[in-house]
Amino acid sequence: MRIDGKGRVDRSRPVTITFDGRKLPAYKGDTLASALIANDVRVVGRSFKYHRPRGILTAGSEEPNALVEVIGHANQTPNTRATVQEVFEGLVAQSQNRWPSLAFDVMAVNDLAAPFLSAGFYYKTFMWPRRFWEGIYEPLIRRAAGLGRLSGKHDEGVYEKAWAHCDLLVIGSGPAGLMAALTAGRAGADVILCEETAEVGGRLLSDDGQIDGAPAENWVDLAVAELASLPNVRVMVRTTVTGAYDDGTFGALERVGLHRRPRPNLPRECFWRIVARRSILAAGALERGIAFENNDRPGIMMASALGTFLNRYGVVPGREVTLFGNNDSTRLTARCLMAAGVSVAAIIDARADAPDEAGTTVHKGAVVIGTRGRMGLREIAVRKGSTEFRVATDVLGISGGWNPTVHLTCHMNGRPQWSPDLAAFVPSGGAIPGMLVAGAANGTFSTHGCLAAGAQAARVSLTALDRVAPDVALPQAEDAPYRIAPLWAVPGTGRAWLDFANDVTVKDVALSAQEGFASVEHMKRYTTQGMAPDQGKNSSVAALAVLADATGRGIPETGTTTFRPPYTPVSIAAMGAGARAEGFAPQRFLTSDQASRDRGAPMIEAGLWYRPSYFPKPGETTWRQACDREVTMVRTSVGVADVSTLGKIDIQGRDAGRFLDFVYTNTFSTLPVGRVRYGLMLREDGHVLDDGTTTRLAEDHWLMTTTTAAAGLVMRHLDFVHQAFCASMDVRFISVTEHWAQFAVAGPGARDLLASALGRAPGLPFMGVQAVTIQGVPGRLFRISFSGEEGYEIAVPARYGEALFRDLTARAETMGGGLYGMEALNVLRIEKGFITHAEIHGRTTAFDIGMDRMVSAKKDCIGKAAAARPGMVGAGRDQLVGLKPLTDTPITAGAHLFVQGTAITRENDQGYVTSVGYSPTLASWLGLAFLQNGRARHGETIRLVDHLRKVDVLCSVTDPVFHDSEGAKLRA
């Protein structure tokens, strides 16, 4: 219910939300949790394993129970913490892990079966029979397990990622964080202050405390105004710092639009990478519970959460409150509740020497031993010494002490230290370079202590940043000592919950120890304690304390499990923001791209490039028809293709020839100016790296081409070889791939086409190059061929690419030729036995592809020594051959080769097919393959088997060059 005059929600701005189909009134500034409490909704979810009715336990991001699905227009976000989700007009949420409804859940039968569902149940039960796993056990478990559901649709939401740099990152904006930000901000440092919730202030907004004799929130308002006035301070609310990484880098998740009505272009979340020279962790502390029988009823929650709901949101979850604790925090909660007119029935204090409290009864040395009220707390049972009695109450606030939020200090291998005085783990100093921990996160719990620690941490940080640390007057605030008597679990026989999110009880932890899983890491995995979305924030310290008790070791010896990022869940969509659909990878387009698309060419991806697959003509219904026509066109007339994707590297310097001799297997230094040579490059391990042509444009000026796929790889390789082994050579190179548009003109009509384009006959020998001027534009003409026909490649600066492409296309078409795409290009080169990266795939040697004679004996080169190792040459190697099926049957790349009559087994495998295509020239399917000792087996019949695509064909083994093996056409 709402309490008049309390809370910071904006009562002038009512909104309506929907929960489980019910429309509920709320105010701007409410969280879904506070709105549900205001409307007296008690049960908000069902527990993970036993499907027990559960209510809201906390008021923060550590919430283990109140996980709901938030239903958006195009997305459904499961496991949203109701304590984090802010309301807006039209918010729709629903409870999860229940069927058919929250009030009646069929799976609650698990609760009755609890004696059989102890820790390790799955490990023990679903062991046998083995064949039951896939068919029966797994689907069954999957259906029963898990919380919330996804929509099954693509998440169309907008997400962002961003980077920020600062002198000082302050994490948390309670008294310590605010004081640190003020101190550093006044000194002129570049400060980022991150606050997880919607408002700066931390516990100062949750507790009913005073600063300088006035309500603490007044001081917060002044501090916020001052920070806003400082241009060097950035305050980021709704931003959780989720991880600490190397070099002062932090991950942070900002909820940009989750608290507003969705609209186009409003990002949902932004994942930040913040680089800070120094940092101050002022993330506060999390209150922890005490385990006792049936401590998970709706209406049982953290004592401090009652204070937060009352003071920040003006709501209380019942009429009659009882508090149970082992420290003085219960008193703070009791006082603010009573001041707001809420009845506090009693305080059950485990400490025998607990102080009295005006306005309510304190049962000293007493503990809660049981509760009643399945769908909402009605009554608790209390034991004091040997007497037991009952207290009627609908709300029980618990405080088992406070756990400093040490998480970020442990993200780089740091381990927290046990403080017996605080009965809690505190951060070890220096665990994150450049980070100081201040306030409750460091075990300092009084308001005065937090303010002083925040100021001091800022001063130390400023000194480290070479700035003058100003004297800052500390405001007046309470400085009460922290008094606690540890109590983790009240002894009893019933089930007492530790981990609410994963339904782990005290008994489960004890059973784990009893069954030999006594290390804290084993206990975690055996019981699943700490493995739910809250990652054990509410339960881990208590669970290891119970484990310590069960094993007879102390808490420091038992230790903690490893804290890993993220502190709270981060959606994958936020981390991968922008990398969806077209944002996944850069797209590279040819200068002829539009001209090709204008002709209806489908594009295929080649690395990041988009290349035309084929150019359909009217009447053609399949790609094969277009491809066959284009191949025949090149063989009989003339074809034009854009080959600009090949890597081009401009190489200059007096030692360029010597350098090329070292990276290529063959010799280049002897190449005359104006000539082109084919070259083969090896990796240092002796396998083929890449192939291509290199042209000598002038005495000290060369142009290397690489395959499309290996352009970047070769550039990197050249840079490495140069800098690591030839640093003193006079040679420099740069990629010019995108500076030149280059078109292949191939076929018997190629010479005539070029003559018409250039206005003169090219008069160029095979493997020659010349500077040309084409319609006033200076370019380069190469006589090279990847089709086996008389072929030229003409290159012009990229800005003239499209115009030249359209011009060449028009000229080709008037001659009866035209464009050809990647499919035809591939068939043409298979007919000619030319290799691509399908053949030089990283495991083949120069010997394997029949080019071992290209490895010069007269000089050293990269890969030469390794290529001569035993096993890299010889009859045992799979060697490149051609394949031709004996019947008119398609064959497939990826198929394997077997000797006829042998069993089709791995042991009998003789090789594999790398490329196939249908040759209209030879009216047959053709393949390139690697076959054991293949060069000696031309003429043999081999069996080709592809189990995946159900192909089983006999093929004749041939030379890999099917067409014009003498090269007469090439050299015409």
Added chain:
Amino acid sequence: MRLNCPHCGPRDRREFYYYGSDDYLTRPAADAPPAAWDDYLHNRDNPAGILRDLWYHEQGCTAWLRVTRNTVTHEIMAVEDVAALRAGAAR
């Protein structure tokens, strides 16, 4: 992670390509015994502690760099230009 490129200053690791141990810099002679080549190509230490490895500033100055770092603490002790280190080497 950031590397302090001697040419470009501190840059995000996404600008760099990682290669491997700086053993790659000590290429055996062409006629070295097979064991030397085997060592060079395949055998690597995997220390918990100081490691020297090679990075390429692919989206920057295209310099190959030798990085000395601690695999346990992630501390980066030195980032050196390979070409400068190897300027005196043969070829």
